[in-house]
Amino acid sequence: MVQKKTIVIIGAGFGGLRAAMLLGKKIKRSRQINHYKIVLIDRNRYHTYTPLLYEAATTDKETANYPEIQKLVTYDISDILKKLPVRFIQNEVAGLDLTKGLVYCRSFEITHEELKFDYLILAPGSETNYFNIPGLEENSLTLKNFTDALKIRNAVLGAIANNKNSKVIIGGGGSTGIELAGELKEWQPDLAVTIIEGSSTILPGFEKNVVERVQNRLKKLNVEILTEKIITEATQNKIFLKDNSTINFDLLIWCGGVKASGLIRKLPLKTETKGRIEVEEAMSCLPHTENLKLYGQVYGIGDAVCCYDPVTKKPMPMVARAAISQATVAVNNILGKNLKFYCPKTYPYVIPVGGKYAVAKIGPFIFSGIIGWLLKGLVELNYLLSIMPIGYALKTWLRGLYVFIKNDRLG
Ligand SMILES: Cc1cc2nc3c(=O)[nH]c(=O)nc-3n(C[C@H](O)[C@H](O)[C@H](O)COP(=O)(O)OP(=O)(O)OC[C@H]3O[C@@H](n4cnc5c(N)ncnc54)[C@H](O)[C@@H]3O)c2cc1C
Numbered sequence: 001m002v003q004k005k006t007i008v009i010i011g012a013g014f015g016g017l018r019a020a021m022l023l024g025k026k027i028k029r030s031r032q033i034n035h036y037k038i039v040l041i042d043r044n045r046y047h048t049y050t051p052l053l054y055e056a057a058t059t060d061k062e063t064a065n066y067p068e069i070q071k072l073v074t075y076d077i078s079d080i081l082k083k084l085p086v087r088f089i090q091n092e093v094a095g096l097d098l099t100k101g102l103v104y105c106r107s108f109e110i111t112h113e114e115l116k117f118d119y120l121i122l123a124p125g126s127e128t129n130y131f132n133i134p135g136l137e138e139n140s141l142t143l144k145n146f147t148d149a150l151k152i153r154n155a156v157l158g159a160i161a162n163n164k165n166s167k168v169i170i171g172g173g174g175s176t177g178i179e180l181a182g183e184l185k186e187w188q189p190d191l192a193v194t195i196i197e198g199s200s201t202i203l204p205g206f207e208k209n210v211v212e213r214v215q216n217r218l219k220k221l222n223v224e225i226l227t228e229k230i231i232t233e234a235t236q237n238k239i240f241l242k243d244n245s246t247i248n249f250d251l252l253i254w255c256g257g258v259k260a261s262g263l264i265r266k267l268p269l270k271t272e273t274k275g276r277i278e279v280e281e282a283m284s285c286l287p288h289t290e291n292l293k294l295y296g297q298v299y300g301i302g303d304a305v306c307c308y309d310p311v312t313k314k315p316m317p318m319v320a321r322a323a324i325s326q327a328t329v330a331v332n333n334i335l336g337k338n339l340k341f342y343c344p345k346t347y348p349y350v351i352p353v354g355g356k357y358a359v360a361k362i363g364p365f366i367f368s369g370i371i372g373w374l375l376k377g378l379v380e381l382n383y384l385l386s387i388m389p390i391g392y393a394l395k396t397w398l399r400g401l402y403v404f405i406k407n408d409r410l411g
Helices: 014-029 050-056 066-073 146-162 175-187 208-220 320-335 370-387 390-404
Strands: 005-010 036-042 046-048 074-076 086-090 093-097 102-105 119-122 126-128 167-171 192-196 224-226 231-234 238-241 246-248 251-254 258-260 297-300 349-352 358-362 365-369
Touching: 005 014, 014 036, 014 086, 014 119, 014 320, 050 066, 050 146, 050 175, 050 370, 050 390, 066 074, 066 146, 066 390, 119 320, 146 175, 146 251, 167 175, 175 192, 175 208, 175 349, 208 224, 208 358, 208 365, 297 320, 349 370, 358 370, 365 370, 370 390
Parallel strands: 005 036, 005 119, 036 086, 119 297, 167 192, 167 251, 192 224
Antiparallel strands: 046 074, 093 102, 126 258, 231 238, 238 246, 349 358, 358 365
8 A cells, every 4th residue: 555645834814724625636637636635724614704804893793793704714614625535623733843753743542653744734814913013912902814804893893882973093105004994984984094104105015006096095085194204102092202292093904914824933043044945946945054954845935935036136025825835836846747936016906096996006907996806806706716616606705795895985
């Protein structure tokens, strides 16, 4: 009997889920089920479509209750993998021994012998970076996962129950902060929403034309934008800025940055300053010292790794499309005969800014307004079709459209 090779994937986000699906399909198609064991591990039983989190955070309880909203934004991993030879384990990975090929789960029901890998794909994503700013983590909410989204929704509803003109500060004017600010105003027009950004403009690094369109839209929605403001401390209802000023708030939401997941930071791998793994073009990881020998083959994909722009040499943005493409490369290099390389590139993107309005950039073209919003819808549908049967994808998408446009005012 052939000894099965074990492929362990950590994280069922955009990268990890795609890797598991591709491995499962390829192994099934090539009738190699007896040669490989594929294991996917995630702390949640569901996969999260992060581009809809801002919608989950801004939908009335009357419009959609908790389970309804969860179904629209998160999808059951076991259902997605139902017909594939992939074992899904819902568990927290507490640590790894990369020299012995062992994965340690939080729950002792899963032993590390069971999870001894020949191939490992690290895809645990990133986590919020509070940059050691005193009081920030304790006194703010963040928007990284589904639970965060619901916490924001509950906190906003709680705040407006006391005062409909409550003040919300969003720290960080990147795409997550922008999406949330725009939709908060669309949902609760009486809220006072302010974006605080450290750079000289919101959306640092984005094209000037995109930034201008987003800025105009935020102005129309009455979102206040403060740039070149650095938060140095946060207390329960006040932030302190580097220019010695202070701003009071009812709710502080921190969308100001991410860093490598805690799991990755503990590993003996070559990393960059934010703790993300520096991978080779084949998406394989390197040990942090030359004389350390990693067990089996270790790959890293998605937000957990850092890829550089071949021209500017700057780190590339962390986006879903990159995680998916990197998963394809890693899977090929595990199963294929010829090595494939990942070439970092700028992907098309869409930034929704309140209601049926989004700014989309596809190649050299920029679309804004309802066309951008329609493109965003098509991107969502396309993604759902790639992970679930057509009927279920259409039903989920249409239901999402129906629910999420209910709180749109301006269009
Ligand atoms: C609010 C928001 C909006 C976004 N919008 C967009 C967008 O519109 N377009 C876009 O391209 N990108 C968007 N992004 C970025 C995109 O979500 C990431 O780039 C992408 O998710 C990275 O994929 P990944 O597979 O590396 O990690 P993730 O998708 O984050 O998945 C990581 C998975 O690993 C699991 N995990 C982590 N640690 C452990 C552990 N120790 N044990 C078990 N499981 C673990 C997590 O539960 C998670 O399921 C958005 C992100 C956020 C937060």
